[in-house]
Amino acid sequence: xxxxxxxxxxxxxxxEEYNLSNQAVFRALDIExxxxxxxxxxxxxxxxxxxxxxxxxxxxxxxxxxxxxxNDVVVPCAACYNLLRNADHHVRFxxxxxxxxxxxxxxxxxxxxxGEIAVRHIVDVLTEPEVLKKLESKIKKPLEGLKLAxxxxxxxxRPPKVVSFEENxxxxxxxxxxxxxxxxxSVRWSYKTDCCGGSLSISQPExxxxxxxxxxxxxxxxxxxxxxxxxPLCQANLDTRQHExxxxxxxxxxxxxxxxxxxxxxxxxPGSEQWFRKHLIDPAxxxxxxxxxxxx
Amino acid sequence: xxxxxxxxxxxxxxxxxxxxxxxxxxxxxxxxxKCTGGCPMSFAFDLFAHQIVRYVQLGxxxxxxxxxxxxxxxxxxxxxxxxxxxxxxxxxxxxxxAMALKESAGAAEGKVAAFHDAFVSSVERYGRVxxxxxxxxxxxxxxxYTQDMSxxxxxxxxxxxxxxxxxxxxxxxIKQIFQRAKEKSQ
Numbered sequence: 001x002x003x004x005x006x007x008x009x010x011x012x013x014x015x016e017e018y019n020l021s022n023q024a025v026f027r028a029l030d031i032e033x034x035x036x037x038x039x040x041x042x043x044x045x046x047x048x049x050x051x052x053x054x055x056x057x058x059x060x061x062x063x064x065x066x067x068x069x070x071n072d073v074v075v076p077c078a079a080c081y082n083l084l085r086n087a088d089h090h091v092r093f094x095x096x097x098x099x100x101x102x103x104x105x106x107x108x109x110x111x112x113x114x115g116e117i118a119v120r121h122i123v124d125v126l127t128e129p130e131v132l133k134k135l136e137s138k139i140k141k142p143l144e145g146l147k148l149a150x151x152x153x154x155x156x157x158r159p160p161k162v163v164s165f166e167e168n169x170x171x172x173x174x175x176x177x178x179x180x181x182x183x184x185x186s187v188r189w190s191y192k193t194d195c196c197g198g199s200l201s202i203s204q205p206e207x208x209x210x211x212x213x214x215x216x217x218x219x220x221x222x223x224x225x226x227x228x229x230x231x232p233l234c235q236a237n238l239d240t241r242q243h244e245x246x247x248x249x250x251x252x253x254x255x256x257x258x259x260x261x262x263x264x265x266x267x268x269x270p271g272s273e274q275w276f277r278k279h280l281i282d283p284a285x286x287x288x289x290x291x292x293x294x295x296x
Numbered sequence: 297x298x299x300x301x302x303x304x305x306x307x308x309x310x311x312x313x314x315x316x317x318x319x320x321x322x323x324x325x326x327x328x329x330k331c332t333g334g335c336p337m338s339f340a341f342d343l344f345a346h347q348i349v350r351y352v353q354l355g356x357x358x359x360x361x362x363x364x365x366x367x368x369x370x371x372x373x374x375x376x377x378x379x380x381x382x383x384x385x386x387x388x389x390x391x392x393x394a395m396a397l398k399e400s401a402g403a404a405e406g407k408v409a410a411f412h413d414a415f416v417s418s419v420e421r422y423g424r425v426x427x428x429x430x431x432x433x434x435x436x437x438x439x440x441y442t443q444d445m446s447x448x449x450x451x452x453x454x455x456x457x458x459x460x461x462x463x464x465x466x467x468x469x470i471k472q473i474f475q476r477a478k479e480k481s482q
Contacts, residue, residue, distance in 0.1 A: 009424050009425040009462075012458070013427050016455075040419070040423040040424060044425075047419070048371070048390055049390055050394070050416055051416075051477045051480075057476070058419070154372035154373060158376065158377045159377050159384070198370075202431070202434060204368055205444065211336055240447055240450075278454050280450055
């Protein structure tokens with residue numbers, strides 16, 4: 001199995017640990033990732049908030065590049081994934097508008113997007129039956145006793161017709177499935193897909209603190225000891241804004257892990273210390289208390 | 297005295313304009329309020345999601361373009377996912393934001409507009425977002441130097457912010473995309 005890998009801007013800076021754990025886990029599962037040549041930013045919320053053409057053309061350039069490289073694209077960031085899928089959908093089903101966008105990108109790049117590849121999120125790829133089988137066969141350290149809340153956020157499943165790879169986008173289950181596969185407990189809770197306000201984190205922090213507080217409290221109430229996510233913006237938001245929200249009882253905070261960090265631990269992959277050092281809320285004490293940290 | 301407000305009649309020009317620009321079938325809305333029911337930002341909105349749609353239908357342009365809600369919409373698409381008529385209110389908000397900036401109403405939440413500007417400028421310059429540079433530009437614009445300072449220090453300590461930007465090799469293509477985007481918004 002081989003994919004083109006589109007990391008997105010965050011994974012080269014603020015979410016480097018997500019990048020490292022993705023590479024490590026995919027390597028361990030014998031899935032080859034080849035980074036997309038000369039990729040550009042997808043434009044995120046800021047592009048679609050300011051200019052519609054930009055919000056389609058920026059991700060489309062990446063799709064044209066990916067098609068030249070030949071394999072399906074796998075994307076770890078929920079926002080990048082959402083925008084790339086959206087551009088793909090726009091060209092495939094957007095009628096005249098999609099056609100004219102494609103013509104414009106052809107004028108810029110010398111080739112157009114033919115729609116011969118698929119855009120997939122890492123959680124979608126990791127929950128393919130054959131990948132799950134491989135994952136199961138390679139588990140070295142089942143994460144017994146660890147209670148985790150699977151947090152999907154908004155852009156992995158919405159809008160469902162364009163992006164969702166879940167059967168029921170209001171009750172997604174693939175992150176939970178991965179958590180259970182590696183032996184941890186996935187708690188039942190009601191805030192799986194509530195938005196954390198990622199795009200407003202810098203410009204409206206007081207609103208975002210309120211949203212993250214609700215999400216973290218709900219996870220704690222459900223009995224979770226940590227939150228698991230699959231998006232660098234969700235992680236950054238939940239990880240950085242908990243202290244400002246005052247934390248839970250006694251100022252306690254819940255670590256926020258990336259799904260591939262969780263899988264990496266269960267697969268016994270080296271490097272987890274390097275990942276966890278990047279978190280503001282250190283997950284090491286929790287993992288140590290359950291004897292889940294690899295001996296260093 | 298006669299009630300002046302009772303004389304306000306719906307105008308259909310705004311709805312036509314917004315439908316054309318946003319591609320959203322605003323006219324279909326029958327005010328079931330599912331959008332507002334699921335909206336995580338409702339607690340901070342001055343106009344609720346269903347009211348935004350209704351105001352567009354009625355042609356109440358001024359309060360819409362001055363609304364804070366269009367700027368603090370989190371763009372999470374919960375409204376679109378649940379709307380029985382397939383209306384994406386965040387896409388309406390994008391259209392209304394562009395109209396507010398163009399028609400000199402300005403941004404009711406200037407910091408949000410400043411952030412988007414700093415973000416997009418970084419992409420235009422390098423093809424990728426340079427987070428440290430983008431934050432610096434945002435802070436200069438909004439003069440919010442002390443806000444999130446301790447967070448910034450934690451990020452630097454953990455080497456989560458790169459000092460030097462990464463650049464796309466074919467920057468010419470990025471510049472052309474931006475050029476076309478500007479021409480279209482004129």
